[in-house]
Amino acid sequence: MSENKLKVESLSAWFYEKQVLNQVSLDFPDKKVIAIIGPSGCGKTTFIRCLNRMHELTPGAKVKGRVVLDGKDIYTEMDAMEVRRKIGMVFQKPNPFPNMSIYDNVVAGLKLMGIRDKNLLDKVVESKLREVGLWDEVSDDLKRSGAQLSGGQQQRLCIARALATDPEVLLMDEPTSSLDPSSTAKIESLVRVLKNHATVIIITHNVQQAARVSDYTAFLYLGDLIEFGETKKVFESPKNPLTEKYVTGRFG
Amino acid sequence: MNYKSNSFFEKLFKSTLKIAALIVIGIFILLFYSLVERSIPSLSQNGLEILLGTSWDPNFEIFGGAPAILGTLFSSAIALVFALPISLCIAIFYTEYGPVRLRPFISGVMDLLAAIPSVIYGIWGLWTLSPILKINFQEPIIASIGFIPLFSGPAYGLSIFLASLILTIMITPIISSISIDIFSKTPMPLREGMFALGATKWEVIKNVVFPFAKRGVFAATILGLGRALGETMAVTMVIGNSYIWPFKSISLFSSASTITSKIASEFPESVVNIIHNSSLISLALVLLLISISINFVAEIISKKSAGRLNV
Ligand SMILES: Nc1ncnc2c1ncn2[C@@H]1O[C@H](COP(=O)(O)OP(=O)(O)OP(=O)(O)O)[C@@H](O)[C@H]1O
Ligand SMILES: [Mg+2]
DSSP states (O other): OOOEEEEEEEEEEEETTEEEEEEEEEEEETTOEEEEEOOTTSSHHHHHHHHTTOGGGSTTEEEEEEEEETTEETTTTSOHHHHHHHEEEEOSSOOOOTTSBHHHHHHHHHHHTTOOOHHHHHHHHHHHHHHTTOHHHHTTOTTSBGGGSOHHHHHHHHHHHHHTTOOSEEEEESTTTTSOHHHHHHHHHHHHHHTTTSEEEEEOSOHHHHHHHOSEEEEEETTEEEEEEEHHHHHHSOSSHHHHHHHTTOOO | OHHHHHHHHHHHHHHHHHHHHHHHHHHHHHHHHHHHHHHHHHHHHHTTHHHHOOOEEGGGTEEOOHHHHHHHHHHHHHHHHHHHHHHHHHHHIIIIISOGGGHHHHHHHHHHHHHSOHHHHHHHIIIIIHHHHIIIIIHHHHHHHTTSGGGOSOOOSSSHHHHHHHHHHHHHHHHHHHHHHHHHTSOHHHHHHHHTTTOOHHHHIIIIIHHHHHHHHHHHHHHHHHHHHHOOHHHHHHSBOOSOTTTTOOOTTSOBOOHHHHHHHHHHHHTTOHHHHHHHHHHHHHHHHHHHHHHHHHHHHHHHHHHHHTO
16 A cells, blocks of 8 residues: 555534534545545535635634645645645536636646746646547637636536646545536546546545545545545445445435 | 416516606706707807816906816826725725624725715815815925925915815725625635635735626726716815916816816806806816716726626
8 A cells, every 4th residue: 555645633624613524534545546425415525625725715614633745734834825736626516717718727726836938838738628628629719718618618627727737636526527428437537547646536426436436435424434445345345334325325 | 367467567567667768868868958058158159168278267258178177087087096996905905804803894984984975075174184184295295396396386285186185085985895895796616716726815816806806896986986077065175276277287286176166166156147157067068978988988898898708
């Protein structure tokens, strides 16, 4: 087993008085794909938002516990901007910047880092749009607003935007929920390629997808981590009866 | 049957709207017509002097409107130049940086400032602000950089500078409260998208909030400009109503006139002289045309930017 990229130690999270994560501890191995599964409202989104300090932007949000990236506590030893540059995120709902062109959406993160080299930016735009399978659809007019694309295209644009800065960890919140089967397949194979240079943490409602793309799977239920382990084991011989119920679709 | 009654009310509603719109247009045409009609005596006698002439003397029937027109344009422009950045700062502080506890206080103050009748601003400017500024601001500036014509003496407390300042104070609440509204409507997912790329708060404001709010702030600015152009009472009380600016003295600290202050201060006496009266009405017509063209241009600009952004 490769070393751990991201270590989570008894992480709890609140919205005002309401606790939505209870002392979750788990280690994310480097350069693997980890799926987070669990029923709606169990805290998956909140959990990954704690991993790149997005949770604290929500009014009433509170976090306790430790999240350690390469040996450094992201809450006490790094500032939020640095954390978010290293840990990219794709949101549950596509959120391209409507005032920016497709091109500028993709390079938004690079521009924040002060990169202005036109040749480099051009290259990144083409390669990232190709990776997400959007290049052929938009290459004729990269000046169009990102908001003019269809929902699925917008989501792929947002994935390209998150990839452009080559984050070490990529958090993806149900990235394929608005995509058709062929784009979904493209994103899934992209995820498999991405783990050559990044750790990918992907939330999915689709247990088959988790089985297809991930090396490890975490099952969350009502804010508790019920089970975490190699995907194969979690699916074939789950330790907890709840996990078994969930992965076999007999939940509720 | 339900459908039928629905469509009846809908028709009634639509025709009510149509009638209301026609009434508004009708009033506007009537107003415009009477201004034009009553401007004719002056225009036919003095021609374009009302636009270009630089002096005004009813005894000799000289009615040049340029100082008043320039006074209106200049004081409003200066007020905008001050009010826009101040309003943006207030809006940024309110929505982005300031503690949430302070918000009711800030918006309360803004609402209060917006609700103060302009005559109160006039009294305050005349009796309080004018002497303070004269001693603590105008005189030291004249003493140090008075050789620059724009800041040359003597220090009239009542001046185009004071009028611009009062206008700034009057339109800042308008522009800032609309800006606050628009800034806080910036969708959270867009802000978060920028934050997630590692942006600082200021980068989020610059790259997400400003572009989102741009058109609304522009509209608010035009609203403020309209208010400044038309403001009468407060300006009349603090501008000094002389006709020396800008042709005899370019100084910001010189007293001056605007279209509205000219009309307000001379209208009662003008009724005895038809050309005098008609000249003041021509000035009013000029003001109306200025307002209309600003709104017209603003409309075009905002349509253009909407077309480009497609939002
Ligand atoms: N902004 C918020 N304010 C208050 N409570 C919230 C907020 N966002 C989420 N919650 C609550 O926190 C809990 C966890 O929400 P979360 O979004 O993490 O669930 P999820 O597992 O991602 O669900 P889904 O699969 O439907 O996306 C839910 O009970 C939800 O109601
Ligand atoms: Mg979610």
